[in-house]
Amino acid sequence: MSTTTTPEHSDDHGHGHDHPEHLAHHFESLEQQFDAGKLGIWAFLLTEVLFFSALFVAYTIYRGNYPEVFRFASQFLDTNMGALNTIVLLFSSFTIAWGVRNAMLGQTGLLKMNLVITLICAGGFMMIKKMEYEHKFHEGTLWAGHENTIFRLDPNDVPEDMKHHSTAWDNRNGDFTMAVKDLDPEFRQKLGIFFGIYFCLTGLHGIHVLIGMILMVWLLMRAMKGEFGPTNFNAIDFGALYWHLVDLIWIFLFPLLYLIS
Amino acid sequence: MSDHNSDTHLGHVLPLSLLLKVFFALVGLTGLTVLTGQMELFGMDLAIAMVIATVKASLVCLIFMHLKWDKPFHGMIFLFSIVMVGLFLAFLTLDTGQYQADIREAKADEIHAAGLDVPQSEETHAAEERPEPEASGH
Numbered sequence: 322m323s324t325t326t327t328p329e330h331s332d333d334h335g336h337g338h339d340h341p342e343h344l345a346h347h348f349e350s351l352e353q354q355f356d357a358g359k360l361g362i363w364a365f366l367l368t369e370v371l372f373f374s375a376l377f378v379a380y381t382i383y384r385g386n387y388p389e390v391f392r393f394a395s396q397f398l399d400t401n402m403g404a405l406n407t408i409v410l411l412f413s414s415f416t417i418a419w420g421v422r423n424a425m426l427g428q429t430g431l432l433k434m435n436l437v438i439t440l441i442c443a444g445g446f447m448m449i450k451k452m453e454y455e456h457k458f459h460e461g462t463l464w465a466g467h468e469n470t471i472f473r474l475d476p477n478d479v480p481e482d483m484k485h486h487s488t489a490w491d492n493r494n495g496d497f498t499m500a501v502k503d504l505d506p507e508f509r510q511k512l513g514i515f516f517g518i519y520f521c522l523t524g525l526h527g528i529h530v531l532i533g534m535i536l537m538v539w540l541l542m543r544a545m546k547g548e549f550g551p552t553n554f555n556a557i558d559f560g561a562l563y564w565h566l567v568d569l570i571w572i573f574l575f576p577l578l579y580l581i582s
Numbered sequence: 583m584s585d586h587n588s589d590t591h592l593g594h595v596l597p598l599s600l601l602l603k604v605f606f607a608l609v610g611l612t613g614l615t616v617l618t619g620q621m622e623l624f625g626m627d628l629a630i631a632m633v634i635a636t637v638k639a640s641l642v643c644l645i646f647m648h649l650k651w652d653k654p655f656h657g658m659i660f661l662f663s664i665v666m667v668g669l670f671l672a673f674l675t676l677d678t679g680q681y682q683a684d685i686r687e688a689k690a691d692e693i694h695a696a697g698l699d700v701p702q703s704e705e706t707h708a709a710e711e712r713p714e715p716e717a718s719g720h
Contacts (some may be wrong), residue, residue, distance in 0.1 A: 355592045356653070363656045370663040371670075378671050382678045400616065407612050415605035418596065418646040425595045474696060507693055551592075558593060565647045572638045575612075576631035580619030 343553035355555055362559040366566050369529075373570055376522050380577060383514050390508065394515035395427045395581035396497055397462045405578035406449050407571060410494060413442030414568040417561040424544075424554035432557070434545050435496060439564065440537040443530050450527055457516070461487045465513025465522050472513040519578055526574060531566045536560050594651040604645045611638050 335376075339531040348354035373517045380491055420435035422428075457463060461471035471479050471490050484490050492500035501509060540560050542547065549557055608714045623630060644650040692693040 350594060359652075359656065360659075363659045370660075371666060374667040374670055377667070378674050381671055382674060383677065386678065386682060400619070404616050405610060408609060411612065412610045414608075414642060414646055415601055418601050418604075419598065421593075422596055422598065422601070429653055443604040446657050469592050474693065491703060507689065554593070562647055565642055568646075569642055572642070573635050576615050576619060576635055580615060580627075580631055582619055582623065582627050 341417060341494070341552055342378065351552055358555045358559055362492050362562050366465055373479065373522075376518065376525065377573070379471070380496060380518050380522065383518060387511055387514070390511045391515055393508075394462075394512050394519075397457070398519070399456070399578045400579050402449055402453050402473070403575050406446050407575045409442050409443055409446050409449070410568050410571050413439045414565055416442065417564050419552065421558050421561045424549045424557040427550045429547060430545065432549060433541065436537055436541045436544055440541065443534045443537065446530055447527065447534075450523065450530075452541060459486065460489050462516055463513070464517035464519075465510065470513055470516075471501050472509050472511075472516070474510040476506070477503055496508075522574055522578070526567070526570055529570070533564050533567055536563065594648060596645065596648070600645065608638055608641060611641075630638050 340346075344354055348357065387544055416435045416438040420432050420439065423432035423435060458469070461469050461479070463470040463472075465472060469480055469483050471483055473479050475538050479490070487501075488494050489497060490501050492503075501512070504512075537560070540557060543556065611634055615631055617629050618634070619627065621627075643657075643660065649660070
């Protein structure tokens with residue numbers, strides 16, 4: 322952040338004027354530099370909230386119009402997996418918040434540990450998400466328009482092999498209140514709307530988790546070089562703010578998707 | 583010049599005990615929302631889930647994201663985004679109510695045109711037990 326690219330301004334700052342090592346030349350003070358960055362990251366978080374809001378609005382409108390569809394579809398989601406993922410993400414939020422504290426206090430060892438734990442939690446979240454997605458592809462509980470979706474107006478359009486291995490189709494294990502094949506055709510077709518919204522919301526959130534993982538790797542690499550300390554923790558602080566936003570969005574997604582009774 | 587760059591100058595250092603307390607509160611609230619999600623709450627389930635989620639989000643914002651100690655302007659930016667989402671939601675919710683009847687009508691025509699009453703031999707039993715069995719309270 323404070324590194325300059327011109328050859329005469331190398332990182333060792335042996336260029337004859339005094340200013341703190343991590344202060345970029347266009348800022349008056351470290352405080353101003355920190356405040357500018359902080360304002361920037363909050364402005365970015367604002368755009369993120371608005372970015373996700375379109376999908377939340379889609380969710381609200383469709384749930385408002387078809388509450389019974391959402392209630393029925395929610396039983397195809399695994400609440401235990403969702404709750405586990407919530408805990409994993411909350412824990413990673415805690416470790417990155419601790420990491421910010423470590424950076425501010427110059428605890429480099431703990432900072433590296435917390436970045437690694439946050440990264441592992443993010444990876445764990447994606448693994449659980451992958452298991453959930455795979456199950457849905459196996460079951461054919463997919464968005465409208467997917468070739469293997471079992472939520473079709475005409476049951477004859479459902480691929481034969483999906484009918485054979487989807488337990489949701491004929492409620493084979495009795496896990497659901499009703500077999501999908503026995504549903505009213507129009508109702509069955511609308512279930513695809515729920516899964517369209519489910520995959521868009523969790524997919525966009527998942528992309529944010531992946532970006533967060535890249536961010537953690539970058540922060541970890543910089544932490545390995547010993548770049549962070551009491552006067553230079555801006556990147557850790559701003560990265561943590563982004564990570565908390567990813568957590569915030571999941572806090573709302575979990576009850577909205579998994580806990581519809 | 584560098585003497586005023588003490589650690590307290592740039593950011594507020596949160597005590598570890600506070601971070602831990604917030605984490606356990608968040609886990610507790612997650613457990614609570616799972617519990618209330620499984621109960622029959624007579625149409626209040628969404629409201630209760632959203633209240634719990636908002637409390638959780640506030641904890642994350644105020645403590646983990648330092649908004650409690652941060653410049654009020656940063657909190658304002660965030661609140662502003664929430665207000666904008668509220669406006670977005672309000673306008674589109676008003677708008678969608680305008681043509682639901684038309685959509686339902688068009689949908690009924692489409693189903694009729696698709697001739698889905700034809701394979702009734704195997705679907706008659708399905709028609710008797712429509713879904714929406716627990717359509718209570720909405």
